Amino acid sequence: MTNYRVYIRKINTWVDVTKEQYYAYYRDVWATRKREQFYGRCRCPKSKMWICDGDCLSCAFRATGEIASLDSTFEDDEGNSTSQIEELQDEKPAAQAIMEDRELLAALYQKLEELDPDGRRICELIMEGKSERTIASELGISRSTYAYRRNKVLKLLREMLEPYFMD
16 A cells, blocks of 8 residues: 655645545645746756645745736836736726616517517517527428518617617
8 A cells, every 4th residue: 555645845744644635635736836837937846846835935946037916017108107907997887888778678678568479479589599490480481581570570679779779
């Protein structure tokens, strides 16, 4: 039976562990070391691999150099200093855009209710993500007839909702 041992660098001690514990501990360490070596931030030689515990910031083999950070500052063309985090775009939609979308959605549902039953059914099947062929067969019509009716319904909806798209 093979003995498994883990080296704890912080206390400079070897600890006997089971095979499962060994792999559970080193799996993350090996992944971290491999990633850091790929990006050139780890210079740990194979002969010293047993020392690695995945804590690269306190490791003696850490490559010197700058670590990219969102807090890093840089100067623009005008000499103004700013950080990377200030340059990130806010991905959250504005409250006004949310309210406009909500109003448009309510209007769309209202206009869908005003359509004739065939037009409403066509829109329902489109919203379910069905193909043209499937929709045409469910409605019992040819694909060209379905395409003509779909275009007619969508044109009517565009006209009904035109006030919402005018700036």
